[in-house]
Amino acid sequence: xxxxxxxxxxxxxLLRTHGVQVTAQRLAIMRALSMRPHATADDLADEVRAxxxxxxxxxxxxxxxxxxxxxxxxxxxxxxxxxxFEDRVGDNHHHLICRSCxxxxxxxxxxxxxxxxxxxxxxxxxxxEAEVVYxxxxxxxxxxxxxxxxxxxxxxxxSND
Amino acid sequence: xxxxxxxxxxxxxLLRTHGVQVTAQRLAIMRALSMRPHATADDLADEVRAxxxxxxxxxxxxxxxxxxxxxxxxxxxxxxxxxxFEDRVGDNHHHLICRSCxxxxxxxxxxxxxxxxxxxxxxxxxxxEAEVVYxxxxxxxxxxxxxxxxxxxxxxxxSND
DNA sequence: GTCTAATACTTGACTGAGTCCAGAATCGAT
DNA sequence: ATCGATTCTGGACTCAGTCAAGTATTAGAC
Numbered sequence: 001x002x003x004x005x006x007x008x009x010x011x012x013x014l015l016r017t018h019g020v021q022v023t024a025q026r027l028a029i030m031r032a033l034s035m036r037p038h039a040t041a042d043d044l045a046d047e048v049r050a051x052x053x054x055x056x057x058x059x060x061x062x063x064x065x066x067x068x069x070x071x072x073x074x075x076x077x078x079x080x081x082x083x084x085f086e087d088r089v090g091d092n093h094h095h096l097i098c099r100s101c102x103x104x105x106x107x108x109x110x111x112x113x114x115x116x117x118x119x120x121x122x123x124x125x126x127x128x129e130a131e132v133v134y135x136x137x138x139x140x141x142x143x144x145x146x147x148x149x150x151x152x153x154x155x156x157x158x159s160n161d
Numbered sequence: 162x163x164x165x166x167x168x169x170x171x172x173x174x175l176l177r178t179h180g181v182q183v184t185a186q187r188l189a190i191m192r193a194l195s196m197r198p199h200a201t202a203d204d205l206a207d208e209v210r211a212x213x214x215x216x217x218x219x220x221x222x223x224x225x226x227x228x229x230x231x232x233x234x235x236x237x238x239x240x241x242x243x244x245x246f247e248d249r250v251g252d253n254h255h256h257l258i259c260r261s262c263x264x265x266x267x268x269x270x271x272x273x274x275x276x277x278x279x280x281x282x283x284x285x286x287x288x289x290e291a292e293v294v295y296x297x298x299x300x301x302x303x304x305x306x307x308x309x310x311x312x313x314x315x316x317x318x319x320s321n322d
Numbered sequence: 323g324t325c326t327a328a329t330a331c332t333t334g335a336c337t338g339a340g341t342c343c344a345g346a347a348t349c350g351a352t
Numbered sequence: 353a354t355c356g357a358t359t360c361t362g363g364a365c366t367c368a369g370t371c372a373a374g375t376a377t378t379a380g381a382c
Contacts, residue, residue: 021328021329021330021377021378021379022378022379023329023330023331023377023378024377025330025331026330040368041368041369042367042368054332055331055332056331056332056333057332057368057369058331058332058333058369058370058371059330059331059332061368061369061370062330062331063330063331066330075240076240077238077239077240077241078238079236079237079238079244079292080238082367082368082369083240083368083369096283096284096286096288098286099289105284105286107283107284122257122268122295122297123257123266123268123299123300124299124300124303125257125259125266125295125297125298125299125300126297126298126303127257127295127296127297128260128296128297128298129295129296129297130293130294130295130296131293131294131295131296132291132292132293133291133292133293134283134286134288134290134291134292135288135289135290135291135292136283136286136287136288136289136290137286137287137289138284138285138286139284139285139286142285142287182348182349182350182357182358182359183349183350184348184349184358184359184360185348186359186360187359201339202339202340203338203339215361216360216361217360217361217362218339218340218361218362219340219341219342219360219361219362220359220360220361222339222340222341223359223360224359243338243339243340244339244340
């Protein structure tokens with residue numbers, strides 16, 4: 001594609017060090033995701049198309065699958081919505097979702113550490129993850145009860161902006 | 162349908178007191194659900210058909226929607242699976258799901274009370290529910306690494322049987 | 323720089339969960 | 353028993369995600 005690489009990109013390095021083959025599509029998806037956390041596969045496809053022209057749905061799903069597998073991104077699947085993705089991995093943070101508009105926030109673990117990871121009775125399970133989702137109504141929707149904007153994924157916001 | 166009702170059924174009472182019109186389909190769905198917690202809409206349709214002959218998919222979804230709305234049942238939607246339903250409401254219990262076979266257990270809240278309900282920073286949200294899902298591998302799948310049975314909803318078990 | 327095997331991407335068809343709609347059936351109050 | 357309101361049926365549809373076959377790209381060997 002381009003013989004003259006513009007700079008030994010940080011994202012590119014990340015992929016290589018994790019044994020993921022580097023392609024234009026994968027770079028674009030990674031970049032799109034870092035700009036837009038909590039995006040759906042479809043959102044990312046749109047975002048990527050705006051940058052590199054075209055990408056197939058299959059490539060998007062495949063790439064996301066690989067990245068999740070390599071632990072470079074995380075898949076979140078809230079009830080009643082398509083799967084969403086984020087590039088914050090490693091820290092045990094949770095999510096706060098508005099029932100009316102679907103806006104999603106990151107929040108740190110309730111008690112600061114990892115208390116939720118230990119179930120009272122684990123039934124002999126080997127537990128590897130505790131997923132916590134807080135449901136409610138965001139300030140905007142509380143103030144405008146009639147104007148419940150339909151859940152758009154573009155309405156996702158980062159926790160610290 | 163039957164003018165001679167066999168007994169002022171507990172389920173029937175429950176529906177009436179919650180202002181839900183009583184129909185054969187609704188009773189059957191409620192009963193099916195109490196016998197088979199964590200069932201999908203499709204599971205319930207099958208179960209109901211075995212009892213009252215036929216039911217349309219729409220009736221199942223509609224009924225489940227009404228019941229969830231009236232807070233008589235609860236909808237759970239784990240990643241990668243159809244929505245599941247259970248008749249345990251009110252208590253703040255959580256779920257434990259096996260990654261390989263999809264088996265789902267009820268577990269009581271980690272610390273005994275409702276600690277997970279309070280987020281560290283609520284972003285101005287009006288939080289009404291904290292959903293906690295523990296992911297891992299069940300004892301059966303741990304002992305039989307090759308024989309990972311495909312996720313069947315019929316493999317759901319109750320916490321206390 | 324060129325070649326080649328392995329890997330990734332594209333296209334198009336398909337599945338499964340869930341929704342929408344219009345007409346038929348049922349419920350329950352009178 | 354009748355009637356209005358509610359619910360159920362059946363069929364078409366949407367949306368997220370997967371499968372499979374063929375083409376293109378990557379990365380390592382020459």
